[in-house]
Amino acid sequence: MSPTPVTGTPPEAETPLAALIARQIRLTGPLPVSAYMALCLGHPQHGYYTTRDPLGAGGDFTTAPEISQMFGEMLGLWAAHCWLAMGSPAGVALVELGPGRGTLMADALRATARVPGFHAALRPHLVETSPVLRQRQAAALAALPAPPAPVWHDRLEEVPEGPLLLLANEFFDALPIRQLVRQEHRGRLLWAERKVGLDADGRLAWVLDPAAGEALVPPALRGSPPGSVVELAPAAAAVAQEIGGRLARAPGAALMVDYGHAGPAVGDTLQAVRRHRFADPLEAPGEADLTAHVDFAALAAALRAGGAAAWGPVTQGDLLSALVSGPAPPS
Ligand SMILES: C[S@@+](CC[C@H](N)C(=O)[O-])C[C@H]1O[C@@H](n2cnc3c(N)ncnc32)[C@H](O)[C@@H]1O
Numbered sequence: 249m250s251p252t253p254v255t256g257t258p259p260e261a262e263t264p265l266a267a268l269i270a271r272q273i274r275l276t277g278p279l280p281v282s283a284y285m286a287l288c289l290g291h292p293q294h295g296y297y298t299t300r301d302p303l304g305a306g307g308d309f310t311t312a313p314e315i316s317q318m319f320g321e322m323l324g325l326w327a328a329h330c331w332l333a334m335g336s337p338a339g340v341a342l343v344e345l346g347p348g349r350g351t352l353m354a355d356a357l358r359a360t361a362r363v364p365g366f367h368a369a370l371r372p373h374l375v376e377t378s379p380v381l382r383q384r385q386a387a388a389l390a391a392l393p394a395p396p397a398p399v400w401h402d403r404l405e406e407v408p409e410g411p412l413l414l415l416a417n418e419f420f421d422a423l424p425i426r427q428l429v430r431q432e433h434r435g436r437l438l439w440a441e442r443k444v445g446l447d448a449d450g451r452l453a454w455v456l457d458p459a460a461g462e463a464l465v466p467p468a469l470r471g472s473p474p475g476s477v478v479e480l481a482p483a484a485a486a487v488a489q490e491i492g493g494r495l496a497r498a499p500g501a502a503l504m505v506d507y508g509h510a511g512p513a514v515g516d517t518l519q520a521v522r523r524h525r526f527a528d529p530l531e532a533p534g535e536a537d538l539t540a541h542v543d544f545a546a547l548a549a550a551l552r553a554g555g556a557a558a559w560g561p562v563t564q565g566d567l568l569s570a571l572v573s574g575p576a577p578p579s
Pocket residue numbers: 289297303311312313314345346347348349352375376377378381402416417418419422423
Protein backbone atom coordinates (compact mmCIF):
# COMPACT_ATOMS: atom_id res chain seq x y z
CA MET A 249 0.00 0.00 0.00
CA SER A 250 1.20 3.55 -0.65
CA PRO A 251 2.05 5.55 2.48
CA THR A 252 -0.60 7.87 3.95
CA PRO A 253 0.02 11.65 4.04
CA VAL A 254 -0.72 13.07 7.49
CA THR A 255 0.54 16.71 7.36
CA GLY A 256 2.03 19.19 4.86
CA THR A 257 4.38 22.19 5.06
CA PRO A 258 3.65 25.71 3.82
CA PRO A 259 4.88 26.39 0.24
CA GLU A 260 6.89 29.50 1.23
CA ALA A 261 9.20 27.36 3.37
CA GLU A 262 11.21 25.82 0.48
CA THR A 263 14.99 25.63 1.05
CA PRO A 264 17.66 24.32 -1.39
CA LEU A 265 17.73 21.11 0.63
CA ALA A 266 13.91 20.79 0.51
CA ALA A 267 14.11 20.77 -3.30
CA LEU A 268 16.86 18.10 -3.27
CA ILE A 269 14.95 15.95 -0.78
CA ALA A 270 11.73 16.25 -2.82
CA ARG A 271 13.65 15.14 -5.93
CA GLN A 272 15.06 12.14 -4.06
CA ILE A 273 11.59 11.18 -2.77
CA ARG A 274 10.20 11.31 -6.34
CA LEU A 275 13.01 8.97 -7.45
CA THR A 276 13.18 6.49 -4.58
CA GLY A 277 10.06 6.96 -2.43
CA PRO A 278 9.47 8.34 1.07
CA LEU A 279 12.49 8.62 3.38
CA PRO A 280 12.64 7.16 6.88
CA VAL A 281 12.95 9.89 9.52
CA SER A 282 16.56 8.74 10.03
CA ALA A 283 17.49 9.43 6.38
CA TYR A 284 15.69 12.79 6.50
CA MET A 285 17.50 13.80 9.72
CA ALA A 286 20.85 12.70 8.33
CA LEU A 287 20.35 14.87 5.22
CA CYS A 288 19.06 17.87 7.18
CA LEU A 289 21.95 17.85 9.64
CA GLY A 290 24.82 16.50 7.58
CA HIS A 291 24.23 17.07 3.83
CA PRO A 292 27.70 17.97 2.41
CA GLN A 293 26.50 21.32 0.92
CA HIS A 294 23.26 22.28 2.63
CA GLY A 295 23.31 20.37 5.95
CA TYR A 296 22.53 22.35 9.09
CA TYR A 297 25.87 21.61 10.77
CA THR A 298 27.81 21.77 7.50
CA THR A 299 26.92 25.39 6.88
CA ARG A 300 26.94 27.17 10.24
CA ASP A 301 27.86 27.59 13.87
CA PRO A 302 24.35 27.34 15.35
CA LEU A 303 25.26 27.91 19.01
CA GLY A 304 24.71 30.93 21.22
CA ALA A 305 22.32 33.87 21.51
CA GLY A 306 22.77 34.83 17.84
CA GLY A 307 22.22 31.24 16.69
CA ASP A 308 19.47 28.71 17.25
CA PHE A 309 20.18 27.17 20.67
CA THR A 310 22.66 27.19 23.51
CA THR A 311 24.25 24.42 25.56
CA ALA A 312 25.64 23.95 29.07
CA PRO A 313 29.32 24.58 28.16
CA GLU A 314 28.30 27.87 26.52
CA ILE A 315 26.40 28.95 29.63
CA SER A 316 29.08 28.32 32.25
CA GLN A 317 32.78 27.47 32.02
CA MET A 318 32.30 25.43 35.20
CA PHE A 319 30.52 22.73 33.18
CA GLY A 320 33.59 21.87 31.10
CA GLU A 321 35.89 22.36 34.08
CA MET A 322 33.91 19.84 36.16
CA LEU A 323 33.87 17.29 33.34
CA GLY A 324 37.60 17.83 32.79
CA LEU A 325 38.30 17.19 36.46
CA TRP A 326 36.12 14.07 36.26
CA ALA A 327 38.31 12.89 33.36
CA ALA A 328 41.52 13.63 35.29
CA HIS A 329 40.15 11.77 38.32
CA CYS A 330 39.36 8.75 36.13
CA TRP A 331 42.87 8.89 34.63
CA LEU A 332 44.40 8.80 38.12
CA ALA A 333 42.09 5.90 39.06
CA MET A 334 43.21 4.07 35.88
CA GLY A 335 46.82 4.21 37.14
CA SER A 336 47.80 7.32 35.12
CA PRO A 337 48.45 5.52 31.80
CA ALA A 338 50.46 7.21 29.04
CA GLY A 339 48.94 7.60 25.59
CA VAL A 340 45.39 8.25 26.75
CA ALA A 341 42.88 9.61 24.21
CA LEU A 342 40.70 12.39 25.62
CA VAL A 343 37.84 12.14 23.12
CA GLU A 344 34.95 14.53 22.74
CA LEU A 345 32.05 13.60 20.47
CA GLY A 346 30.40 16.59 18.78
CA PRO A 347 32.49 19.30 20.48
CA GLY A 348 30.51 22.32 19.16
CA ARG A 349 32.63 25.43 19.62
CA GLY A 350 35.32 23.53 21.53
CA THR A 351 34.33 25.34 24.72
CA LEU A 352 33.91 22.21 26.85
CA MET A 353 37.25 20.76 25.74
CA ALA A 354 39.04 24.09 26.28
CA ASP A 355 37.54 24.49 29.77
CA ALA A 356 38.37 20.85 30.59
CA LEU A 357 41.99 21.29 29.50
CA ARG A 358 42.41 24.60 31.31
CA ALA A 359 41.01 23.12 34.54
CA THR A 360 43.31 20.11 34.40
CA ALA A 361 46.54 21.87 33.38
CA ARG A 362 47.95 21.48 36.89
CA VAL A 363 47.13 17.80 37.34
CA PRO A 364 50.71 16.43 37.33
CA GLY A 365 51.43 14.41 34.20
CA PHE A 366 47.87 14.48 32.81
CA HIS A 367 48.43 16.73 29.80
CA ALA A 368 51.71 15.02 28.96
CA ALA A 369 49.85 11.68 28.92
CA LEU A 370 46.86 12.72 26.81
CA ARG A 371 45.96 13.67 23.27
CA PRO A 372 42.65 15.46 22.60
CA HIS A 373 40.62 13.76 19.83
CA LEU A 374 37.68 15.74 18.49
CA VAL A 375 35.04 13.74 16.62
CA GLU A 376 33.33 16.38 14.52
CA THR A 377 31.78 16.38 11.05
CA SER A 378 31.14 20.14 10.72
CA PRO A 379 33.94 22.05 8.96
CA VAL A 380 32.65 25.33 10.41
CA LEU A 381 32.71 24.02 13.98
CA ARG A 382 36.13 22.38 13.51
CA GLN A 383 37.50 25.88 12.90
CA ARG A 384 35.83 27.19 16.05
CA GLN A 385 37.27 24.26 18.03
CA ALA A 386 40.77 24.85 16.68
CA ALA A 387 40.57 28.52 17.69
CA ALA A 388 39.26 27.67 21.18
CA LEU A 389 42.09 25.22 21.84
CA ALA A 390 44.76 27.46 20.27
CA ALA A 391 43.81 30.18 22.78
CA LEU A 392 44.97 27.98 25.69
CA PRO A 393 48.49 28.69 27.05
CA ALA A 394 50.00 25.28 26.18
CA PRO A 395 47.36 23.00 24.67
CA PRO A 396 48.17 19.36 23.90
CA ALA A 397 47.96 19.04 20.08
CA PRO A 398 44.40 18.05 19.06
CA VAL A 399 43.42 15.63 16.28
CA TRP A 400 40.09 15.71 14.39
CA HIS A 401 38.08 12.75 13.14
CA ASP A 402 34.80 12.24 11.30
CA ARG A 403 34.06 9.07 13.26
CA LEU A 404 35.00 7.52 16.59
CA GLU A 405 36.33 4.46 14.73
CA GLU A 406 39.24 6.62 13.49
CA VAL A 407 40.52 7.32 17.02
CA PRO A 408 43.48 5.03 17.84
CA GLU A 409 42.71 2.17 20.22
CA GLY A 410 44.03 2.43 23.79
CA PRO A 411 43.22 4.07 27.11
CA LEU A 412 40.14 6.23 26.63
CA LEU A 413 38.44 9.12 28.37
CA LEU A 414 35.35 10.16 26.44
CA LEU A 415 32.99 13.10 26.85
CA ALA A 416 29.82 13.84 24.88
CA ASN A 417 27.39 16.67 25.60
CA GLU A 418 24.30 16.95 23.42
CA PHE A 419 25.83 14.67 20.80
CA PHE A 420 23.61 11.59 20.88
CA ASP A 421 20.41 13.64 20.53
CA ALA A 422 21.70 14.88 17.16
CA LEU A 423 21.97 11.36 15.71
CA PRO A 424 19.23 10.15 13.35
CA ILE A 425 16.25 8.19 14.70
CA ARG A 426 13.53 6.03 13.14
CA GLN A 427 9.93 6.39 14.25
CA LEU A 428 7.28 3.68 14.35
CA VAL A 429 3.61 4.50 14.89
CA ARG A 430 0.94 2.05 16.07
CA GLN A 431 -2.04 2.48 13.82
CA GLU A 432 -5.03 0.64 12.46
CA HIS A 433 -4.68 -0.63 8.93
CA ARG A 434 -7.40 -2.69 7.22
CA GLY A 435 -9.01 -3.50 10.55
CA ARG A 436 -5.74 -4.58 12.17
CA LEU A 437 -3.49 -2.72 14.62
CA LEU A 438 0.08 -2.65 13.30
CA TRP A 439 3.31 -0.70 13.59
CA ALA A 440 3.89 1.59 10.59
CA GLU A 441 7.07 3.55 9.92
CA ARG A 442 6.77 7.33 9.88
CA LYS A 443 8.47 8.65 6.76
CA VAL A 444 8.87 11.89 4.86
CA GLY A 445 7.04 11.87 1.54
CA LEU A 446 5.27 14.43 -0.66
CA ASP A 447 1.69 15.64 -0.50
CA ALA A 448 -0.54 16.23 -3.54
CA ASP A 449 1.10 19.65 -4.09
CA GLY A 450 4.63 18.22 -4.00
CA ARG A 451 5.45 19.60 -0.54
CA LEU A 452 7.23 17.58 2.15
CA ALA A 453 4.67 15.70 4.26
CA TRP A 454 4.64 13.01 6.92
CA VAL A 455 3.51 9.65 5.59
CA LEU A 456 3.04 6.27 7.26
CA ASP A 457 4.45 3.12 5.68
CA PRO A 458 2.64 0.07 7.06
CA ALA A 459 5.36 -2.32 5.85
CA ALA A 460 7.68 -1.69 8.85
CA GLY A 461 6.76 -4.72 10.96
CA GLU A 462 6.44 -5.00 14.70
CA ALA A 463 9.67 -6.99 15.04
CA LEU A 464 11.48 -3.62 15.15
CA VAL A 465 9.55 -2.51 18.25
CA PRO A 466 10.96 -3.46 21.67
CA PRO A 467 8.74 -6.31 23.05
CA ALA A 468 7.74 -4.28 26.14
CA LEU A 469 6.17 -1.62 23.91
CA ARG A 470 4.45 -3.75 21.27
CA GLY A 471 1.04 -3.59 23.00
CA SER A 472 1.01 0.22 23.22
CA PRO A 473 -2.30 1.94 22.37
CA PRO A 474 -3.10 3.24 18.86
CA GLY A 475 -1.28 6.46 18.02
CA SER A 476 1.77 5.56 20.15
CA VAL A 477 5.16 6.45 18.67
CA VAL A 478 8.26 4.36 19.36
CA GLU A 479 11.68 5.74 18.46
CA LEU A 480 14.73 3.69 17.54
CA ALA A 481 18.22 5.17 17.45
CA PRO A 482 20.42 2.77 15.45
CA ALA A 483 23.18 5.34 14.89
CA ALA A 484 23.39 6.17 18.62
CA ALA A 485 23.44 2.45 19.45
CA ALA A 486 26.29 1.86 16.98
CA VAL A 487 28.41 4.63 18.54
CA ALA A 488 27.63 3.40 22.06
CA GLN A 489 28.56 -0.15 21.13
CA GLU A 490 31.83 1.11 19.66
CA ILE A 491 32.56 2.96 22.92
CA GLY A 492 31.66 -0.17 24.89
CA GLY A 493 34.06 -2.27 22.82
CA ARG A 494 36.89 0.18 23.33
CA LEU A 495 36.26 0.27 27.09
CA ALA A 496 36.30 -3.53 27.15
CA ARG A 497 39.65 -3.68 25.33
CA ALA A 498 41.48 -0.92 27.24
CA PRO A 499 41.06 1.02 30.48
CA GLY A 500 38.82 4.04 30.34
CA ALA A 501 35.56 5.78 31.09
CA ALA A 502 32.91 7.68 29.12
CA LEU A 503 30.44 10.31 30.26
CA MET A 504 27.44 11.16 28.08
CA VAL A 505 25.20 14.09 28.94
CA ASP A 506 21.98 14.61 27.02
CA TYR A 507 18.24 15.15 27.03
CA GLY A 508 16.42 11.87 27.33
CA HIS A 509 14.53 9.28 29.32
CA ALA A 510 15.53 6.35 31.47
CA GLY A 511 13.93 3.48 29.68
CA PRO A 512 11.88 2.16 26.80
CA ALA A 513 9.02 4.66 26.43
CA VAL A 514 6.56 5.76 23.79
CA GLY A 515 6.42 9.34 22.57
CA ASP A 516 7.30 11.55 19.62
CA THR A 517 10.39 13.50 20.71
CA LEU A 518 11.61 14.62 17.28
CA GLN A 519 11.92 18.38 17.45
CA ALA A 520 13.15 21.23 15.31
CA VAL A 521 14.59 24.38 16.88
CA ARG A 522 15.33 27.58 15.02
CA ARG A 523 16.28 30.94 16.54
CA HIS A 524 15.59 29.56 20.04
CA ARG A 525 12.00 28.55 19.15
CA PHE A 526 10.39 25.25 18.28
CA ALA A 527 9.70 24.84 14.56
CA ASP A 528 8.01 22.33 12.25
CA PRO A 529 10.66 19.66 11.43
CA LEU A 530 9.57 19.70 7.77
CA GLU A 531 9.39 23.46 7.40
CA ALA A 532 12.95 24.43 6.51
CA PRO A 533 15.22 21.41 6.05
CA GLY A 534 18.87 22.35 6.63
CA GLU A 535 17.92 25.58 8.38
CA ALA A 536 16.72 24.21 11.74
CA ASP A 537 18.35 21.95 14.32
CA LEU A 538 16.71 18.52 14.55
CA THR A 539 17.04 16.40 17.68
CA ALA A 540 15.34 13.53 19.47
CA HIS A 541 15.50 12.51 23.11
CA VAL A 542 18.04 9.86 24.03
CA ASP A 543 16.80 6.51 25.36
CA PHE A 544 19.43 5.99 28.06
CA ALA A 545 18.40 2.38 28.63
CA ALA A 546 19.06 1.62 24.96
CA LEU A 547 22.37 3.52 25.18
CA ALA A 548 23.39 1.49 28.26
CA ALA A 549 22.35 -1.75 26.54
CA ALA A 550 24.54 -0.90 23.54
CA LEU A 551 27.50 -0.02 25.81
CA ARG A 552 27.06 -3.38 27.58
CA ALA A 553 26.69 -5.18 24.23
CA GLY A 554 30.10 -3.73 23.38
CA GLY A 555 31.51 -5.17 26.61
CA ALA A 556 31.52 -2.21 29.03
CA ALA A 557 29.77 -1.69 32.35
CA ALA A 558 27.19 1.12 32.27
CA TRP A 559 25.58 3.23 35.01
CA GLY A 560 22.86 5.83 35.06
CA PRO A 561 21.21 7.89 33.96
CA VAL A 562 21.25 10.47 36.73
CA THR A 563 20.04 14.04 36.36
CA GLN A 564 22.60 16.63 35.29
CA GLY A 565 22.02 18.40 38.62
CA ASP A 566 22.87 15.23 40.56
CA LEU A 567 25.93 14.63 38.39
CA LEU A 568 27.32 18.12 38.93
CA SER A 569 26.49 18.07 42.67
CA ALA A 570 28.27 14.74 43.05
CA LEU A 571 31.30 16.08 41.15
CA VAL A 572 31.45 19.05 43.54
CA SER A 573 30.83 17.25 46.81
CA GLY A 574 31.43 13.56 46.11
CA PRO A 575 28.69 10.91 46.18
CA ALA A 576 26.15 11.03 49.01
CA PRO A 577 27.14 8.75 51.94
CA PRO A 578 25.12 5.52 52.13
CA SER A 579 22.08 6.01 54.42
C1 LIG B 1 24.10 20.19 19.76
S1 LIG B 1 25.74 20.40 19.23
C2 LIG B 1 26.57 20.20 20.81
C3 LIG B 1 27.88 20.90 20.82
C4 LIG B 1 28.69 20.80 22.12
N1 LIG B 1 28.86 19.44 22.57
C5 LIG B 1 28.07 21.63 23.21
O1 LIG B 1 27.59 21.05 24.19
O2 LIG B 1 28.09 22.85 23.07
C6 LIG B 1 26.07 18.86 18.39
C7 LIG B 1 27.49 18.68 17.95
O3 LIG B 1 27.63 17.39 17.36
C8 LIG B 1 28.21 17.55 16.06
N2 LIG B 1 27.68 16.43 15.27
C9 LIG B 1 26.41 16.24 14.87
N3 LIG B 1 26.31 15.07 14.22
C10 LIG B 1 27.54 14.52 14.22
C11 LIG B 1 28.07 13.29 13.72
N4 LIG B 1 27.30 12.40 13.08
N5 LIG B 1 29.37 13.03 13.91
C12 LIG B 1 30.16 13.92 14.58
N6 LIG B 1 29.71 15.09 15.08
C13 LIG B 1 28.42 15.39 14.90
C14 LIG B 1 27.78 18.92 15.62
O4 LIG B 1 28.52 19.43 14.55
C15 LIG B 1 27.98 19.67 16.92
O5 LIG B 1 29.35 19.93 17.17
